[in-house]
Amino acid sequence: MIGWKKWVWGSLSIPFLFLVWTAIASRYPDLIFPGPLVVINEFTVQLASAEFYDHVGISLYRLGIGFSIAAVSAFLVGTLAGLSHPFRLFLNPIVSFFQATPPMAWAPLFILLLDLGNAPMIAVIVMAAFFPILVNVIQGMELIKQSHIRAALSFGANRFQLARYVYLPEVMPSAFSGVIVGFGIAWRSLVAAEMIGGDAGIGWLISTSGQMANSSLVMVGIITIGLMALFFELVLLQPLKKRFASWAPRS
């Protein structure tokens, strides 16, 4: 399909959503389920309030710290697992178990262990993002071609050069798939964890607004979550993937 046609079809989804939204909202009072106009109005009010930015900021801070810890440690552990077959076998059951448990389920335990505040939320994010990234890094290590390693060795590459010029670039496409999947899970888990045990953050804002029957603020929170995820995906992750992983045939 030609570029502009794709664009037209894609952009049609936004008015469609608004239409469905308006249709459903018209059957309920604004206090229960507000329509687009009420929510947009609430959005502009929130965008002018410092408190709203505090909540967004605190969620972002938790995400930034937690996701960095998860990504760096998953990369290190994944690399070691890729180099050592026994270590990989050792990790297998652990990875299967933790991947099968929803990260959110750990939130109550983390809150008991770490008290309210940032620490348990960061722990949930680490839990959510670590395993998807780890699995993909290990898979990437397994996909490294023996002939690439041999070619580098025959040029006299030392261990550091082998890691820097062969392992790292070759593992990037898989690692990035893991980062993108892990990011999605982490972001959703964070919001959910803030809703059940937070003291601040977007998730907390949504749940307290719900308890106070402020439906339009709930909607503002949901839309903010979606827009921020979209922003990270398009502005941060996809360009990075394009930069480091575009050479891979399946990217």
Add this chain to the structure above:
Amino acid sequence: MVKQNNKLTIENLNLSYDGKRTIFKNVSAHIKKGEFVSIVGPSGCGKSSLLNVIAGFVQPTSGEIYVNQTPVKKPGPDRAVVFQDLALFPWLNVIDNVAFGLKIQSMDKKERIEKSMEAIQLVGLSGYENASIHDLSGGMKQRVAIARTLVTNPEILLMDEPFSALDAQTRENMQDELMRIQEQTGMTIILVTHSIDEAVYLSDRVVVMQNGGGEILDLIDVSLPRPRNLEVRLTPAFNEYKRQLIQHLKEGHVHKGEQSGSGI
């Protein structure tokens, strides 16, 4: 004995796995500077393993390898390898692939690019420096792989069935290119192939390996005049060499009785 004028000397090389499965045994060879030697034999005869041992990727069970009278144990830039799957790095463009070996040697960027451009020109790829590997045809990828080995001025070029994935026409072109490049560089080349035609066309000597025991059956000096071109393929002498080689491969068992080891 390690002779003074040998580029590559192989002495009583043996390779077996678990002390049982013999891949090849008692292989000795003396290869002079600038020689083109092909190793032919059926699949599984151990010819690729022999090349991997010479390259240093696989440790022999026993035996020695010398390059210019110096024993070698590990892979090194003195023995460049063109792999069967070419092993080009798809995340690098043509010139960065070619410059890879120089980067490993920490050569500065300006010199690296200069040398790589020369090699790219030598293999006839000028104008494709910034192309992505994905966008190249099979023959062009082949040229990149050869250029990548040439930049570091290796003593010996080891080639593991490099043309096996190419169509017939491209394959013949690449054979001529390889001969031209060897003429210009004076490099010593060891080529593993299962094409008898290719072996006779390119080589000064052809080594025949046998299936199962991994011994060297025989070697044939190909004294066809150089430079060679497609016309050579039509001469009776060329076909006589091919006939001899086919016969050696067929009658491998005749020589099996000689257990004294084998030499090139």
